[in-house]
Amino acid sequence: CRNNFADVRPDVILYSAVISTCAHNPDSEGATKDVLRLLKQMRFEDGVEPNGVTMGAVLTVLGKSGEWRKSMELFREMKTPAAAPSLPKPNAFAYHAVLKALETSGRVNEPLSLF
DSSP: OOOOOTTOOOOHHHHHHHHHHHHTSTTSTTHHHHHHHHHHIIIIISOOOOOHHHHHHHHHHHHHTTOHHHHHHHHHHHHOTTTOTTSOOOOHHHHHHHHHHHHHTTOTTGGGGGO
């Protein structure tokens, strides 16, 4: 899940595609770290705002990697625009990803805290 954009000016579509690719192999060494690094690079270095697809893919990687706490933390940031104004509000993709993360980790009572 490493990027090598070289001479290409990355946009939200490119970042989303790269992050989505990581979701297909979340067990690879460092996938979670790579995805969080890409999200940070996207927002703070390249000034590209993530969209719902981007964030759904990030949450999917976190969930599949067993990082349900980080998934919940990021989801809550998305629900609180003052905390992270460049993050989109959660959409159906984001809700599905975080619910799947909780299900996979056996956190059956946690979903109620999302609403």
